[in-house]
Amino acid sequence: MNDWTFVAADDEALDDVLSGRPTPMGYPWPKRTRNRVRLSEEIGALVRRTDFDGRDRPAALVVGPDTGRRLFGRYAQLRSDLAPLSAWTHVLDWSQFEQLHDDERPAQLEGFEASWTGLCVAEALMLSDRPLSQMRIAACLATPSFAIARSHALWQGDPIEAVLSRYDQCQRLLRTSDGSANRLREAFLPVWRALINASAPQSRGVGKELRTVSEALIKLRIARDAGRSESQALGDVFTFPAARFLSRLDTLSPEARLREFDRLIVELESLPDVEQEQRLNLQCLAGYLATVAAGGSPSLGLAEKLATRWPQITAWAYVIGGIGEKVTWTSSFDGLGRLVVRELLRPFRLDEAPTSDFALAEAVVLVDRALTDPLVHLRIKQSRVLSVAIMPGVNIAVPFVEPTVAESRPSRTEEPVQIAAKASDNGLSILAKLLAPYLLEHLYPAEPEIEVPQPQRRQGARGRGTRKDTQLSLNVDRDRQR
Amino acid sequence: MSLWWASKDQLDNDQMRLIERLPLRDNHLVLGPPGSGKTNVLLRRAQYVRSQGMPNVLVLSFTRALTEFVKTGCYDAQGREIFPRNLVSTIEGWIRFLYKEHKTRLPETDHLKLPQRKALIASSALEFVHQNKLPRFEAIFVDEAQDLLAEEVELLRAWSSTLFLVGDNRQKIWTNAAGLDAVRDQVNDLKEERLTTHYRLAEELCEMADRIQTAENGQPLMTNSQYRGPKPGKIKPNGPMGRTAQIAKAADRLYDQLRVYEDLIRQGDRLGVIVQRTEDRVLVKKAFDADERLVGKAQIIRARSGADEDRDHDPAFDPSCPISILTEKGSKGLEFRAAHWLFCDEDQQYRTAETYYTMVTRPKTRLDLYFASDLPMTLAKAYSPPAEMDW
Numbered sequence: 001m002n003d004w005t006f007v008a009a010d011d012e013a014l015d016d017v018l019s020g021r022p023t024p025m026g027y028p029w030p031k032r033t034r035n036r037v038r039l040s041e042e043i044g045a046l047v048r049r050t051d052f053d054g055r056d057r058p059a060a061l062v063v064g065p066d067t068g069r070r071l072f073g074r075y076a077q078l079r080s081d082l083a084p085l086s087a088w089t090h091v092l093d094w095s096q097f098e099q100l101h102d103d104e105r106p107a108q109l110e111g112f113e114a115s116w117t118g119l120c121v122a123e124a125l126m127l128s129d130r131p132l133s134q135m136r137i138a139a140c141l142a143t144p145s146f147a148i149a150r151s152h153a154l155w156q157g158d159p160i161e162a163v164l165s166r167y168d169q170c171q172r173l174l175r176t177s178d179g180s181a182n183r184l185r186e187a188f189l190p191v192w193r194a195l196i197n198a199s200a201p202q203s204r205g206v207g208k209e210l211r212t213v214s215e216a217l218i219k220l221r222i223a224r225d226a227g228r229s230e231s232q233a234l235g236d237v238f239t240f241p242a243a244r245f246l247s248r249l250d251t252l253s254p255e256a257r258l259r260e261f262d263r264l265i266v267e268l269e270s271l272p273d274v275e276q277e278q279r280l281n282l283q284c285l286a287g288y289l290a291t292v293a294a295g296g297s298p299s300l301g302l303a304e305k306l307a308t309r310w311p312q313i314t315a316w317a318y319v320i321g322g323i324g325e326k327v328t329w330t331s332s333f334d335g336l337g338r339l340v341v342r343e344l345l346r347p348f349r350l351d352e353a354p355t356s357d358f359a360l361a362e363a364v365v366l367v368d369r370a371l372t373d374p375l376v377h378l379r380i381k382q383s384r385v386l387s388v389a390i391m392p393g394v395n396i397a398v399p400f401v402e403p404t405v406a407e408s409r410p411s412r413t414e415e416p417v418q419i420a421a422k423a424s425d426n427g428l429s430i431l432a433k434l435l436a437p438y439l440l441e442h443l444y445p446a447e448p449e450i451e452v453p454q455p456q457r458r459q460g461a462r463g464r465g466t467r468k469d470t471q472l473s474l475n476v477d478r479d480r481q482r
Numbered sequence: 483m484s485l486w487w488a489s490k491d492q493l494d495n496d497q498m499r500l501i502e503r504l505p506l507r508d509n510h511l512v513l514g515p516p517g518s519g520k521t522n523v524l525l526r527r528a529q530y531v532r533s534q535g536m537p538n539v540l541v542l543s544f545t546r547a548l549t550e551f552v553k554t555g556c557y558d559a560q561g562r563e564i565f566p567r568n569l570v571s572t573i574e575g576w577i578r579f580l581y582k583e584h585k586t587r588l589p590e591t592d593h594l595k596l597p598q599r600k601a602l603i604a605s606s607a608l609e610f611v612h613q614n615k616l617p618r619f620e621a622i623f624v625d626e627a628q629d630l631l632a633e634e635v636e637l638l639r640a641w642s643s644t645l646f647l648v649g650d651n652r653q654k655i656w657t658n659a660a661g662l663d664a665v666r667d668q669v670n671d672l673k674e675e676r677l678t679t680h681y682r683l684a685e686e687l688c689e690m691a692d693r694i695q696t697a698e699n700g701q702p703l704m705t706n707s708q709y710r711g712p713k714p715g716k717i718k719p720n721g722p723m724g725r726t727a728q729i730a731k732a733a734d735r736l737y738d739q740l741r742v743y744e745d746l747i748r749q750g751d752r753l754g755v756i757v758q759r760t761e762d763r764v765l766v767k768k769a770f771d772a773d774e775r776l777v778g779k780a781q782i783i784r785a786r787s788g789a790d791e792d793r794d795h796d797p798a799f800d801p802s803c804p805i806s807i808l809t810e811k812g813s814k815g816l817e818f819r820a821a822h823w824l825f826c827d828e829d830q831q832y833r834t835a836e837t838y839y840t841m842v843t844r845p846k847t848r849l850d851l852y853f854a855s856d857l858p859m860t861l862a863k864a865y866s867p868p869a870e871m872d873w
Contacts, residue, residue: 250713250714251714252714253714253716253848254712254739254742254743254847254848255735255738255739255742255848257742258738258741258742293742294712294742294743294745294746295711295712295713295714295715295847296711296712296713297711297712297745297746298745299741299742299743299744299745299746300744300745301741301744301745301748302741302742302744
């Protein structure tokens with residue numbers, strides 16, 4: 001059994017804790033310290049004495065934002081052997097720590113796991129414009145839908161805007177732009193809100209324009225769970241004239257359902273922008289109809305053909321298609337479904353080391369645009385896709401391209417004097433380093449530089465040519481560009 | 483309906499038993515109604531037998547269209563080959579191969595009608611087995627065995643001591659075929675198995691088929707249906723109208739069906755257009771190609787004619803052409819999400835109850851019948867219009 005201790009530490013004590021030396025005086029956790037240490041302490045560490053070797057392992061740091069910033073910088077500069085901290089120990093803020101009542105925090109989506117998974121897949125499909133058969137799990141884990149779903153599953157209560165803000169910050173920090181994910185944001189926002197409301201343990205209430213669709217999701221789930229007529233359940237919620245077909249949906253042939261779908265789209269097109277609620281209702285209803293258009297079988301092609309004009313319909317279709325689905329380990333979505341749902345529902349465990357490459361909070365401090373390699377302090381050992389924790393346990397995929405040899409070579413503008421100044425070098429190596437810039441000029445002819453407006457970014461190695469070009473698009477697009 | 487479940491056909495316990503638990507070297511005849519999974523069992527059984535140290539197997543079916551349909555089952559959902567497609571052939575193609583391998587010319591048959599010609603070619607090929615040039619097969623698997631000629635059964639028996647045949651006498655559309663009687667007479671120690679549950683046909687289609695013929699085991703199709711596909715099913719007579727109007731009406735419906743069944747089509751479903759005469763296939767194809775909604779979506783499924791100009795014809799199902807245009811005989815053994823039977827009141831004298839039964843059981847969900855004067859009597863008797871609501 002693990003033995004947890006909460007240590008309130010100053011910088012010196014923290015060095016000991018993080019180095020694995022015997023833990024200073026602490027409190028047993030979670031029994032006695034819950035919620036009672038915050039006021040008096042600046043830094044907290046949760047330390048676990050492991051079964052197998054009896055050593056103390058710091059499993060989580062608890063810090064406020066200012067303290068975190070200071071610590072991340074300090075360890076990167078002074079104890080770089082331990083940096084980045086978030087690669088090996090969880091980093092929590094105090095409010096997150098207060099929500100922990102155990103060393104495991106379950107992820108809960110209240111029966112809407114399949115719907116959230118469908119939404120992640122739908123967004124990845126629309127962003128990448130690829131068929132499902134070519135979709136990879138990383139593309140789904142790179143979507144805002146995944147970030148929101150996973151944050152909601154683990155840390156209910158964080159507003160969508162806060163999650164999206166972290167998501168965008170991550171994209172801006174590690175890529176040249178926040179990518180094309182914003183393209184769908186406005187369309188997906190109501191879907192996220194309605195689904196969060198439906199998949200929360202207790203309804204938090206939604207805006208007036210979302211009340212009907214939120215109720216529809218819940219009624220649909222209840223009907224499916226009880227084996228009752230789902231079209232009748234929806235008919236009770238959608239009472240406007242365009243939804244009258246729901247009362248006789250069971251008797252409509254696929255061809256007749258197709259005509260109803262077309263009618264919904266015509267009405268949607270004719271609706272003025274101010275009719276926001278009715279617009280959402282029609283989109284949701286069209287999404288539902290796409291899932292049963294082929295006589296009870298889905299016909300997602302109907303929605304997907306309209307995805308450019310009405311991405312909401314495809315989003316609703318994928319959400320509604322998963323409502324009430326409890327068996328989530330099938331090969332749905334060409335096998336992607338079970339992989340996405342596994343990541344959504346993975347519990348956050350303090351006794352397991354982080355599975356991300358680093359936390360966003362630390363990356364914000366350690367990324368230095370003035371360096372040849374701005375990400376050098378993050379010690380990235382992954383290729384292609386990074387896993388970044390935008391919150392503890394909420395790891396999103398971020399496309400990443402390792403610098404090429406040409407990109408990582410020393411700059412010719414580097415001062416030879418600086419290199420020569422290192423006392424530890426012997427004479428031969430000093431000579432080699434002095435000559436290196438001139439040799440490299442012949443070994444690696446200069447590449448043409450691509451002009452990309454980046455006012456805040458210095459023209460460093462990571463900012464050159466291919467790197468910028470590939471980072472302008474989502475990872476899911478990258479293979480296609482090759 | 484949920485999007486979550488992968489719509490993979492699941493094998494039931496009866497089908498599993500026939501595939502895995504029957505003795506490998508026994509002769510078997512599997513009977514079952516349309517949509518009971520006979521062809522599926524046949525191919526999976528062949529796959530299983532190959533995995534049990536008997537790799538030298540052959541899968542035979544009747545028509546080129548059916549052979550191509552069986553070949554589509556040689557690949558998994560990701561398009562990987564899971565059974566060698568070269569081990570699937572038409573019976574005629576295999577017999578021609580025997581002649582070629584034994585450097586023997588086909589017998590002169592131009593003066594004979596098709597059944598006699600096939601019988602002569604098969605019986606003449608019998609002697610090849612004694613030449614010991616090619617090894618005998620460890621097992622031969624035959625689909626649509628009810629349409630076998632006695633000579634063909636004899637040839638199969640000569641080339642393998644293990645035969646696995648599937649068939650249904652209610653779907654026998656070659657009137658001269660000896661069919662299952664010949665199989666029972668000639669194949670030693672034949673063990674008969676029966677599939678009763680079927681999955682293909684919507685309720686409305688089951689009812690119509692039951693009014694054309696009673697099933698071989700006396701049980702109506704309706705009683706053993708486990709259809710889980712799109713509902714409601716529908717049979718729609720369209721007429722009277724001229725030939726051009728029939729094709730135009732079918733084109734309208736097909737366009738709707740391409741849209742509404744797009745997902746199912748992506749998973750392998752097809753839409754069928756059935757005509758009786760071979761020349762009508764070309765007529766329909768031209769009309770569809772002239773319709774901008776259907777251009778490039780339709781394909782005539784037929785064998786190569788043997789003519790030089792036909793050398794490049796590919797009889798395989800083209801995934802980008804979900805509409806298959808076939809003759810009535812060419813559609814045997816196949817299945818479609820929806821079928822359109824054009825000109826169904828023409829040349830009625832060549833049809834039997836088995837023909838009508840076979841045609842009505844091709845579509846899974848919807849059958850459109852097009853006629854110029856009246857529905858043929860067999861269809862008119864079997865068709866029951868849906869009750870109209872008077873409110």
